[in-house]
C-alpha cells in the first residue's frame with residue numbers, strides 16, 4: 001500500500017508536500033552546513049516549523065524518528081551520496097547508492113525514499129549512475145510499498161556556473177522529468193524553473209501562495225487571454241492588410257511604420273469585442289443611469305470606431321494613424337497584463353513577413369467565428385509574392 005505512505009507525505013488541507021531538505025552532509029560540501037551544524041537542534045527547529053516532510057540521511061533520520069511526539073513531519077530518506085555540489089566539480093563525479101536503501105528506509109519508518117537524476121553537461125557517466133540507482137531502487141520500492149521520489153536536476157556547465165548552478169531552462173528539465181516518470185517515480189521533486197508557471201506556483205507576495213484551484217484558474221485565463229487574442233489580431237489584421245494593398249505597400253516602403261501599424265491593427269480588429277461589467281454602485285454613463293448590480297456591456301469594438309475620438313475616417317484602416325487611443329487592451333486596473341507581449345508578437349510577425357514578401361493579397365473569402373466576445377477568424381487565405 002504505497003498510498004498509505006503517500007498520505008503521510010501530503011498535507012490534507014493544501015494537497016501539497018512541503019519537503020525541507022537538510023540532507024546536506026551527504027554531499028561533503030562545507031558551505032552547505034552553515035546554520036545546520038548542530039544536527040539534533042536543526043531537526044528540532046524544523047519539526048517545530050511543521051513542514052509536511054523532512055528530507056534526511058541515514059545518519060540524521062534517527063534525530064527525527066526518536067522524537068517522542070505523535071504528529072511530526074514525515075521522513076523522506078535520501079538514498080544516494082553524490083559529490084556534484086562543490087563550487088568546482090571534481091575530476092571524477094559519482095552518485096553512489098546506500099546499501100539496502102529500502103530496508104534502511106523501512107527500519108527508519110520513512111514515508112518515502114528520494115534519489116537524484118542528474119543531468120550535467122559533458123557528464124554522461126553520472127547520468128548513467130543515477131539511472132542505475134533508480135533501476136535498482138524501483139523493484140525494491142514496489143516490493144515493500146515504499147514510494148519512490150526522484151529529484152531531476154539539470155546543472156549548467158561547470159565552467160559557466162560551477163558546481164550547483166541549476167539550469168532553469170524548462171526545455172532541458174521537462175524531458176528529464178519525463179524520464180524520471182518513465183523510470184517509475186511515484187513522486188517528482190522538481191526544482192522550480194524560471195518559467196511563468198513555476199513563478200506563479202511559488203510566489204507568495206503576502207506570505208500566501210495561490211491554491212491549486214486558483215493557480216489552475218489563472219493559468220487557464222492566461223492561456224485563453226494570450227492565445228485567442230493575439231492569433232486573431234494576427235489573422236484578422238493580415239486579412240485586412242491583404243485586402244488593402246496600399247496599406248501593405250506603405251509598410252513595405254518604410255518598416256518604421258510597423259509600430260503605428262500594430263496599434264492600428266489592434267484598433268481595427270479589436271480581438272476582444274466586448275466584456276461585461278457589473279456596477280458596484282449607482283452611476284451615470286453618458287447621461288444613462290446605471291443602478292447598483294446592473295450589468296454594463298463594454299463594447300471595445302464600438303469604442304474603437306468612435307468618430308468623436310478617431311475622426312470621420314474611424315471606419316478606415318490607416319497604418320500611419322497617430323495618435324491612436326484605442327481601447328483594445330481595456331483600461332484601468334484591469335488593463336491587459338499581456339499588452340507588451342501581444343504588441344511584440346504582432347511587431348515580429350509583421351517584420352518577418354515584410355522582409356520576405358513584397359505583396360500579399362486575398363485568395364478567398366474570410367470566414368469569421370461568430371462570437372460577441374472574440375473577433376475570431378477561422379479561415380483567411382492569402383497569396384504572397386516572395387521578394
Ligand code: HEM
Nearest residue numbers: 225226229230233271272328329330331334336337338342
Ligand atoms: C492582441 C493581444 C491581446 C488583446 C487584444 C488583449 C485584450 C485584453 C482585454 C480587452 C482585457 C480586459 C481589460 C479590462 O478588463 O479592462 C485583457 C485582460 C487581460 N489580458 Fe489580454 N489581450 C491580449 C494579449 C494578452 C496576452 C498575450 C496575455 C498573456 C499572456 C494576456 C493576458 C491578460 C490578462 C491576464 C488579463 C486580465 C488582467 C486583469 O484583469 O487584471 N493578454 N486583455
